[in-house]
Each structure stands twice: as structure tokens, then as C-alpha cells.
Amino acid sequence: MKILITTQRDFVAQRFDLTAEVVIANVENGQLVGKPRAIIMDRPSAEDLCNMIMEENIAIVICGGIEDRHYQFLTWKKIRVIDFIIGDYETALQQAIAGKLHPGDLLPLSRSDLSL
Amino acid sequence: MMKKTFAVPGEVLLEDLLAGFPHASAVLDEGFKIVAVNRMFEALTGYGRDVAVGVYADFIFRSNMGNNRGQVFQRVVETGETATIEGDIVNRSRKKIGIRFTVSLLHTRRGSHTKGLLVVLEDISAIEATAQKMLSDWSSDIIGHSPKMQAVFDVMPLMSQTEASILITGETGTGKDKIAEAIHRNSPRGKFQFVKINCGALPPDLLESELFGHVKGAFTGAVRDKPGMFKIADKGTIFLTEIGDMPLSLQVKLLSVLDDRAFYPVGGERKESVDVRVIAATHRSLREQVEAGAFREDLFYRLNVLHIHLPPLREREGDTRFLLDYFLQDYATRLGKEIQTFSDAALRHLLNYAYPGNIRELRNIVEYCANVCRKKNIGKEDLPAYLFAQVQAAAPKIPAPDLTPRREAAGKTAASPEDRQAVSGDNWTEIEKKMILEALTASKGNRAKAAEKLGWGRTTLWRKIARYGLG
Numbered sequence A: 001m002k003i004l005i006t007t008q009r010d011f012v013a014q015r016f017d018l019t020a021e022v023v024i025a026n027v028e029n030g031q032l033v034g035k036p037r038a039i040i041m042d043r044p045s046a047e048d049l050c051n052m053i054m055e056e057n058i059a060i061v062i063c064g065g066i067e068d069r070h071y072q073f074l075t076w077k078k079i080r081v082i083d084f085i086i087g088d089y090e091t092a093l094q095q096a097i098a099g100k101l102h103p104g105d106l107l108p109l110s111r112s113d114l115s116l
Numbered sequence B: 001m002m003k004k005t006f007a008v009p010g011e012v013l014l015e016d017l018l019a020g021f022p023h024a025s026a027v028l029d030e031g032f033k034i035v036a037v038n039r040m041f042e043a044l045t046g047y048g049r050d051v052a053v054g055v056y057a058d059f060i061f062r063s064n065m066g067n068n069r070g071q072v073f074q075r076v077v078e079t080g081e082t083a084t085i086e087g088d089i090v091n092r093s094r095k096k097i098g099i100r101f102t103v104s105l106l107h108t109r110r111g112s113h114t115k116g117l118l119v120v121l122e123d124i125s126a127i128e129a130t131a132q133k134m135l136s137d138w139s140s141d142i143i144g145h146s147p148k149m150q151a152v153f154d155v156m157p158l159m160s161q162t163e164a165s166i167l168i169t170g171e172t173g174t175g176k177d178k179i180a181e182a183i184h185r186n187s188p189r190g191k192f193q194f195v196k197i198n199c200g201a202l203p204p205d206l207l208e209s210e211l212f213g214h215v216k217g218a219f220t221g222a223v224r225d226k227p228g229m230f231k232i233a234d235k236g237t238i239f240l241t242e243i244g245d246m247p248l249s250l251q252v253k254l255l256s257v258l259d260d261r262a263f264y265p266v267g268g269e270r271k272e273s274v275d276v277r278v279i280a281a282t283h284r285s286l287r288e289q290v291e292a293g294a295f296r297e298d299l300f301y302r303l304n305v306l307h308i309h310l311p312p313l314r315e316r317e318g319d320t321r322f323l324l325d326y327f328l329q330d331y332a333t334r335l336g337k338e339i340q341t342f343s344d345a346a347l348r349h350l351l352n353y354a355y356p357g358n359i360r361e362l363r364n365i366v367e368y369c370a371n372v373c374r375k376k377n378i379g380k381e382d383l384p385a386y387l388f389a390q391v392q393a394a395a396p397k398i399p400a401p402d403l404t405p406r407r408e409a410a411g412k413t414a415a416s417p418e419d420r421q422a423v424s425g426d427n428w429t430e431i432e433k434k435m436i437l438e439a440l441t442a443s444k445g446n447r448a449k450a451a452e453k454l455g456w457g458r459t460t461l462w463r464k465i466a467r468y469g470l471g
Helices: A044-056 A068-076 A089-097 B013-021 B039-046 B057-062 B068-079 B123-129 B131-137 B149-159 B174-183 B205-211 B246-261 B286-291 B295-305 B319-335 B344-352 B358-372 B417-422 B428-442 B449-452 B459-466
Strands: A002-008 A021-028 A031-040 A060-062 A078-080 B024-028 B036-037 B083-090 B097-109 B115-124 B166-170 B194-198 B235-241 B277-282 B306-310
Touching: A002 B115, A021 A068, A021 A089, A031 A089, A044 A068, A044 B068, A060 A089, A068 A078, B013 B024, B024 B039, B024 B057, B039 B115, B057 B115, B057 B194, B068 B083, B068 B097, B097 B123, B123 B344, B149 B174, B149 B306, B166 B428, B174 B194, B174 B235, B174 B277, B174 B306, B194 B205, B205 B246, B246 B295, B286 B295, B319 B344, B428 B449, B428 B459, B449 B459
Parallel strands: A002 A060, A060 A078, B166 B277, B166 B306, B194 B235, B235 B277
Antiparallel strands: A002 A021, A021 A031, B024 B036, B024 B115, B083 B097, B097 B115
16 A cells, blocks of 8 residues: 655645655555655646556545645545645654544644744 | 733733734744634634644645745744735635735834734635636726727736836826726735826925935925835835926936836935836827927836827717716716706717817716706706807807817818807917817817818927817
């Protein structure tokens, strides 16, 4: 199973359509397999991101704010979208693997300095 | 949870302060984390204050305002200048909403120590949704259906979206001010000041002080610093009407402001920077003034980046009737009268009149009629007397430009010998003025045809028009 997280430096990106970086993690039997792969996109584009998610056979998308049309498209394609996450992406990934991440979660921040 | 207080007079609760704001608003601390929000903010973003407070603002805003690494916030803190940015947010309902962000600095009364930022999020989605409608609805307060006015309406939306200077030309009373204001209001600068100044109304020294401001002691009576109109219009638009009457010495300074976006106030040593869009208007032909040496050529080209020419009312087919009805309804409502329309005779006379004062004159005529009329329909007897003055044998009391109704009698040409005879009591200047106006009226403002009708060359006609101030 593949999990894609939209990222902005160490954090889950605020917005799906403005995301220029993503991290893709492979998860097997509730365990992270290998090192998560970071991909920098040509440009921020919700459409390009949706295409990448389809091509990469992503099962779960972890993101920040996402427009309803993109959310509906992804869920229609049987992709689980955990949106409006606030926090650092590593914690989000760990929580998702543990099955404890829910839409709108404000994660306990692993960094005291929240400045971007 | 203990409520946060703030160092404004007394100890004001931020929540109480923000509750009075008509838009979604949030106060951020020095680290750009949210300290307080109002109810409108909660409704707009979908985040309650229990979640939002203490979180870095961008995680809650989810905006595209270009605040990467808090750049916008940091810039406001460093410069102290309020930033206004248009963008959008994605709220908790996954809806993208157009927003105008205004970020301003908050600091304590004690010294300049920064206390935080105030961010106002103005929902402009309704404006954006109707933007297309607005673009085609420029005539909401500028009335006109004639092809020439439609051509003006067509270019106005484009001009509002640029930063270039605009020159508006047209006869007096054609609505140059309205057009300038409409362009400003529909431009990204629309929420800032629109400052109008008449360059022909003030003596040169006073005009310089009005435009650029002065410092204390710059001249006798300058008892304090005064910001000029350019400074007041910062981030907005300055509308210089009657630019053709601006003295040459000031034209140089204006050119310098347009080029450098900075100027020295009168008597000042510190250069003031401004971000102002200039719209200029004149009823004169600037090109001819340039040729005559009364207007700087470089300034003319600098102002004439975009050009709108407003047609006189006599060239706006069909608009006269429409405007008559519009103003009649307007004044009847204002005066609480039951006037419904014009009688056929009055209407025939009004439609045949040339309106040298254009819409301003037409409006004044209708206002006069509405005040005088005691019936439901405005009759010929309710029209201002000067409209009939030309056909009276006695010499008119009012200057000739106002005495130009078209001839009603069939078979007469506009400048027929009989007409000339009718005004034989006037001196030659008055007669010539009337001949010119009648020829222009007959040729619907076409100067070449008017010159031909009068048997003059075009230059002669132009010179006489200029001499008599008929242009």
C-alpha cells in the first residue's frame, strides 16, 4: 500500500493545489518499507497531482486543505483522502500507519518552533 | 481559559474588539500564531477558536497569498506598512473562497515594540462571481446605449486592469469624472483613495502645494506639514482634471513623479515615494496645446498611454431621449412629484437641441422642468426660456453657445440666410458663433463637413472654434 503526503518542508502542505513537493511511503503489514521517497513537482497543480496519485497507485493521500472537486475525484477513484491535517508530515505518516490519523487532526507538534 | 488582553487604551479584550469588525479577522502574535479570532473568521474558515488559537496562522488560513515562510507577515513587521493582497483560501468545507487579505501591524503605545499583526479577511467571492456581469455593466451609473458609448464601455474593463496612465478627453459635461471614477472603482486599487484635483482651479503655487504637499515653514502660513494629494492617493488613483490648464513648471514635476514615483514636497528635503495611478482629463486638445507650446510633449506622451475620448451628446444617437427620461424620473422621485413624461412639443424641442453643455446641461434642463412643472406632463412652457431665445427677434441675454436649438421648420438649412437675418441684432462675433454652431449641429459635429458648409477651410473653422471657446 502506498501513502502520499503533500509536504511543505517538514509539514503537511497547507493546500493540495499549491503543493510542489510530495513524499511517497510504502507500507506493508502496518510497517514502513524502505525510506519514503520525496518528489518535487514541476509546478504546483492539483490536476498534475491527481494524475500522479493515479499513476503511482496511491491508496491513501494525506494532505491539508483540498477543494471538494479534487476530493470527490480521488474518493471516486477509491483513494482514501485524509485532509486538513495540521502538523509535521513524519508524525502524520506514523499516525496513518498506526490507523490513528483522521481528517482535520491537529497533531502534537514534534517541533517547538512552528515558524515556516 | 484566560482571555488575552491588549495594550490599547485601558485593557480591551481582543475578542470584543474583533467582534465589531464586519469581516473575518484575526490577531497574530509576534511568531505569527493566532491569538484571537472573531465569529466571522470561524464561519469563514470553518475553524473554531478552540482549534485556531495558538496555531501558526497559515495552517488555518490555507491561503495562496504568497506568505511562504511568513514572508508577507515579516514584510509588514519590517516596514510597518499595511499589505493588501487578493487571493483565496480553502476552508474546512473544502470550498475555495476569494479573499482580500489586509495585514497590518499592531504595536503597543509604549515605543515601537511590535506586539503582533491584525489580519482582516474580506470575502470577495460575491464580487468575483459577478465580476463578469460588472464588466458588462459599467453603465450602471454611466448611462448610454449609443454605439460610441458602447465602444467606451468595451475598453473600460481592460483599462481598469492595467496600471498605465489614462488620458480622458471630451467636451465639458460629457462625464469624464464619472468614467475616471468607474475605472478606479473597478480596478485593483478600487478600495483605496480616489483623489480628484482640478488643475485649472488653483494658482500655480497653491496647486503645487496641493499636489505634492509642503513642510512646515516652507512658506508664510505653512504652520504644519501637509501631505499632498499624491500622498493621500497612495496605492489609489489620482484624477487630474483640466490637465491642459496645468502650468508648465508643474508639468515638469508631474512628469518626474510619473517616471520616478517619488517627489519632494514643497520646501522638503526628504523624497516621498508613492504608488499612484494617474488618470488625467481635459476638454482641450492636448496635441494642439503641445504644438502651441503650452503643454510639454513628453508629459503628453507619458499621460496618453491609454486614451478614452468621450463623444459629445449630439453624437450619441438615441441617448438624449434615454437620458431625458432617466433624469426626469430621478428628479420627479427626489422632488416627490407625479411627473410622468414630456409632452410631444416639449420633447421635439428637447431632442432638437444641440446641448453644447452636454449631459450636465441636459440634466440641469430636466431639473428646471421638474421644478417648474405643475402637471403630469412637462409642456413646452415648462422648458427654460433660453431654449427659445434664438427664434426671438430681440437680442439674446445669454451667450450664444447656449442658443443653438436646431431649426424646427422644414425646408430650412441650419445656416440658412434667414437664420442669419434672425440674429442680425447681434454683433458679427455672435453671428459667426451661431453660424459655426449651427453648421456643426447640422453636420453632427463633423468639422470637415461644417467647414465645407460654411465655405471655410478646416483650419479656419478650427481657429474660430478655438477663438470662441466652442471646442
